[in-house]
Amino acid sequence: MPSPQQARAQASAITSGKAAPEAEVSPSAQLRTLFDRPRLSPGQRRIAQYLIEHITEAAFLSITDLADRAGVSQPSVTRFASAVGFSGYPALREKLQSIALGTLAGGPAEENRGNELQAAVDAEIENLENLRRDFADPDLVIDIGRKLSSSTPLTVLGLRISVSLAEYFAYAARRIHPDVRLVTRGGSVAYDALLQSREAGGTWVLAFSMPRHAQETLTAVRVARGAGLKVALITDLALGPLADEADVAFATGTGSRLVFDSYAAPGVMCSALLQAMTDADPERTQARLEEYEQVADQHQFFLRD
DSSP states (O other): OOOHHHHHHHHHHHHTTOSSOGGGSOHHHHHHHHHHSSOOOHHHHHHHHHHHHTHHHHTTOOHHHHHHHHTSOHHHHHHHHHHTTOSSHHHHHHHHHHHHHHHHTTOOOOOOOOSHHHHHHHHHHHHHHHHHHHTTSTHHHHHHHHHHHHOSSEEEEEOGGGHHHHHHHHHHHTTTOSOEEEEOOOHHHHHHHHHHHHHTTOOEEEEEEOSSOOHHHHHHHHHHHHHTOEEEEEESOSSSHHHHHSSEEEEOOOBOSSSSOBOHHHHHHHHHHHHHHHHHSHHHHHHHHHHHHHHHHHHTOSOOO
């Protein structure tokens, strides 16, 4: 799977006419390369999905008809055209028509990629394969896991769409760490929590930032750094303002084939850091897990098999 930089370069080459002839790839592959380049909003992804699924018809629709078919407004179509690198809808439609006419003229057969849901799973498999290659050298994950384990308190930050990943990590980390503080609200609430964590002796923050990246996450990371906390970041891009601000960034691909992202690779990254934390202090881990199991049995937290 190409890196984000390679994907952007490939998409740029296609829009500028410098890519390999379009006959070498299927219409869906051409459109996916075109539409995967930017970070699209959920509404814009609906347009992209409609175009991918109905290219031979959609390429000849007016902006009004396309908006109606995709279930969005006309201004949304205009913004979508701009987001994928065109001056407006007419320029985008010209590009779509060239792809559609190539198909009608006997271009390449569509690849056997299954339906849209199967394509989304395939994309996530690629993300996991990339993560597997990254794990060939686990030293950085082990090192950061050790540092997160020794930070007391340990602050976990996740705002907006990133809340679910932060909550998962914090929930599991509390089983093996004595003081985990979860921050899921931005603004002054996040600032207070970060400053209090530092005053209490904390040294590290684990932050999550999934697309679309929140401005308030960047601000919170800067506040943490200003307070003297170090920041480990799990995100989808190795480059950018958030990665630049963090002390260490783990870039893991997100599934972007559907209207809303999926997080298979970031989820595995969470588990890898949790594993590194358990290995960093095995005696504490064992004691805390045994104590938790006793409490769980006593109060019947879980159904018995």
